[in-house]
Amino acid sequence: MSAHINVRDALYEAPGPKTKRAMYIGTALSLALVLLGLFAIIRQFYITGQLNSSQWSFFLRISTWNFLFAGMRGTFLVAICAGALSLILAFIMMLGRISKHRILRGISRVAIDFFRGVPSLLLVYFFFLVLPKYELRVGVFWMLCLPITLTASGVLAEVLRSGVQAVPKGQIEAAMSIGLTHGQVLRKIILPQAIRYVIPSLIAQFVIVVKDTTVAYVVSYPDLMQNARVLVTTYDALVSVYFVTAVIYILINYLINRASKALSRRMGLHS
Amino acid sequence: MSLSYLLETYGSLYKDALLTTWWMTLVSFALVMVVSTLITTLRVSPFKPLRLAADVYVQIFRNIPGISLLIFVVYALPYLKVILNYRVSVILVTVLIASAFGSEHFMSGINTIKIGEIEAARLIGLNFIQILRHLVIPQALRSAVLPMTNLFVGVMLTTALGSQVPLNPAELTGVVSYINTRDVGGILTFLISALGYVLTSVVISYLGNRLDKKVRILR
Numbered sequence: 001m002s003a004h005i006n007v008r009d010a011l012y013e014a015p016g017p018k019t020k021r022a023m024y025i026g027t028a029l030s031l032a033l034v035l036l037g038l039f040a041i042i043r044q045f046y047i048t049g050q051l052n053s054s055q056w057s058f059f060l061r062i063s064t065w066n067f068l069f070a071g072m073r074g075t076f077l078v079a080i081c082a083g084a085l086s087l088i089l090a091f092i093m094m095l096g097r098i099s100k101h102r103i104l105r106g107i108s109r110v111a112i113d114f115f116r117g118v119p120s121l122l123l124v125y126f127f128f129l130v131l132p133k134y135e136l137r138v139g140v141f142w143m144l145c146l147p148i149t150l151t152a153s154g155v156l157a158e159v160l161r162s163g164v165q166a167v168p169k170g171q172i173e174a175a176m177s178i179g180l181t182h183g184q185v186l187r188k189i190i191l192p193q194a195i196r197y198v199i200p201s202l203i204a205q206f207v208i209v210v211k212d213t214t215v216a217y218v219v220s221y222p223d224l225m226q227n228a229r230v231l232v233t234t235y236d237a238l239v240s241v242y243f244v245t246a247v248i249y250i251l252i253n254y255l256i257n258r259a260s261k262a263l264s265r266r267m268g269l270h271s
Numbered sequence: 272m273s274l275s276y277l278l279e280t281y282g283s284l285y286k287d288a289l290l291t292t293w294w295m296t297l298v299s300f301a302l303v304m305v306v307s308t309l310i311t312t313l314r315v316s317p318f319k320p321l322r323l324a325a326d327v328y329v330q331i332f333r334n335i336p337g338i339s340l341l342i343f344v345v346y347a348l349p350y351l352k353v354i355l356n357y358r359v360s361v362i363l364v365t366v367l368i369a370s371a372f373g374s375e376h377f378m379s380g381i382n383t384i385k386i387g388e389i390e391a392a393r394l395i396g397l398n399f400i401q402i403l404r405h406l407v408i409p410q411a412l413r414s415a416v417l418p419m420t421n422l423f424v425g426v427m428l429t430t431a432l433g434s435q436v437p438l439n440p441a442e443l444t445g446v447v448s449y450i451n452t453r454d455v456g457g458i459l460t461f462l463i464s465a466l467g468y469v470l471t472s473v474v475i476s477y478l479g480n481r482l483d484k485k486v487r488i489l490r
Contacts, residue, residue, distance in 0.1 A: 008315050008322075010386040011402065013393065023317060031320040048351050117424070117469035119431030122444045122461070129451035130461045211336035218435070225339065239347045246339045253334035 045239075055240045064231065071227030072248070078141065078213045078223060082148035083206055089149060090156030097161055100182070108157075115154030120212045123147035128219050140221045148212040155208065159201050163194035200264035207253045214249070224248065277459055281450055287440035289467045295358070295442060296427040296471075299365040303426060304419075306366060307373030314378060325374070332371035340364045341432050357436040365429045369422055376418035380411035413486045420479025424472040443467050 015023060045051050058064050096108030124147045127138060138146065167190050175185045216223040228245040232238045278285075313325035332340075344360045355363065384407060392402045434445035441449055443464040450460045 007382050007384055007386060007389070007407075010389045011315060011399070011407070012317055013399075027318050027320060030316075030318040034320045034324045037324075044351050044353075050350060113473060114465070114469055117428075117472035118465045119428040119444055119468065121431045121434055122447060122464060122468070125434070125444065125447050125451070126461045129448060130456060130458055133451070133455065133457050207334065214336040214338040217338055217342070225336075225342075239350045242339070242343050242347050246335055246343055249336050249339055250331055250334040254330060257334070 050239045055237045058235045071224035074223040075213050079210045082145045083209045085149040086152035089153035093157040094160040112154050112157045115150050120151040124215045143219045144221045152209050163198035166197050167193050200260045203260040207256050288443045288446040291440050291442045295430040300426045302366045303369040303373050306370035310374040311377040329371045332367050337432050361433045369426045376415045380415040384410050416483040423475050
């Protein structure tokens with residue numbers, strides 16, 4: 001019976017009549033508390049004039065949404081490009097990190113630690129402000145895509161490596177003992193399973209990439225954030241536009257997380 | 272730009288920037304521990320509305336991009352008559368976001384506890400508070416060490432949002448933008464800041480790993 005309840009619920013015994021009454025009161029009180037908090041927030045919006053129709057009516061126009069969707073296209077373009085590139089780079093760094101050559105292992109380790117250890121904003125400034133000092137200029141798209149790729153690749157390399165480590169040692173020993181070479185073991189035994197293990201967490205990491213695309217704000221690439229900024233000045237409505245934009249980002253990332261969870265459940269991996 | 276010129280002219284700026292990053296990181300992380308404990312308490316409380324509110328909090332703040340939240344806090348909140356200074360805004364954003372992840376780490380720590388252990392504890396007569404104190408909290412804390420170490424580094428990286436608002440003194444990322452828009456700048460300006468971040472994160476990870484080895488539960 002206990003197999004179906006989670007730890008949250010297991011903490012509590014089946015309540016008696018007294019506890020039950022206390023629970024009802026507690027639930028009612030806490031509900032009132034939560035509603036009061038919500039009410040206070042909405043009231044603050046109302047008394048500062050942020051619920052006026054002038055602040056929201058332009059969301060009824062198709063053109064507003066077309067513009068926001070155009071921004072979203074920019075966001076996804078960068079996210080998908082950076083996601084794909086970082087996956088390739090991460091794969092290479094992971095192979096280096098588990099290789100037999102000490103020097104290669106060292107270099108990969110330093111690279112992974114470096115890209116995991118610096119904020120993407122710092123790398124954006126590297127492409128945006130530092131490289132142009134050497135007459136090296138990349139387009140705005142790459143100014144955005146490359147820093148995101150680099151920071152994500154450090155994290156992804158470690159995710160991939162955790163997949164490799166999850167492959168049981170016995171299988172590798174068995175493969176060696178039937179005469180497969182090191183490369184064959186890697187290609188035929190380790191990688192196919194390792195990649196399968198980490199697919200859900202790779203998808204979850206895509207959230208980081210989507211979030212990072214908001215640094216487009218710095219280089220003025222037309223993504224969702226940047227187009228929102230244009231709407232703010234067009235309609236002179238800052239709070240509502242940034243609010244809606246934040247909600248869109250939250251929904252996108254929430255859906256990605258859900259997809260990752262659903263997939264890991266379907267593949268029979270614990271989440 | 273040579274290293275000696277850079278350090279002579281901007282050395283104290285970098286020192287202040289490193290200290291600012293460290294200070295913001297420490298303050299934020301301390302607050303993150305408090306807030307995520309609070310959120311986790313609500314999430315395991317017996318009252319449905321509190322659970323729901325805390326679950327919604329986590330979903331909102333683990334999915335919102337830092338810049339989006341920072342812009343809202345810095346530019347939109349004043350319209351709602353909430354005015355915070357820039358430093359507080361950056362710390363607030365960092366704490367709100369990182370606490371969502373912190374609470375997730377605590378929750379997965381709690382979920383590693385076997386339900387049979389709780390039932391056994393109840394059978395030998397421990398009450399609710401005793402179960403929490405002797406069984407749930409110690410295990411949840413011990414298995415949260417590694418994820419929290421990563422969160423610590425994450426908090427430091429999130430404070431780089433400080434480069435998007437005028438901070439005085441600037442933090443490590445802002446200082447790169449400051450020097451490169453006013454002076455010759457160059458790759459060294461970037462490398463010094465990057466080194467500040469990377470070395471700090473290596474030290475944090477090292478300490479976290481050591482602590483984890485000491486307290487890890489072998490199952």
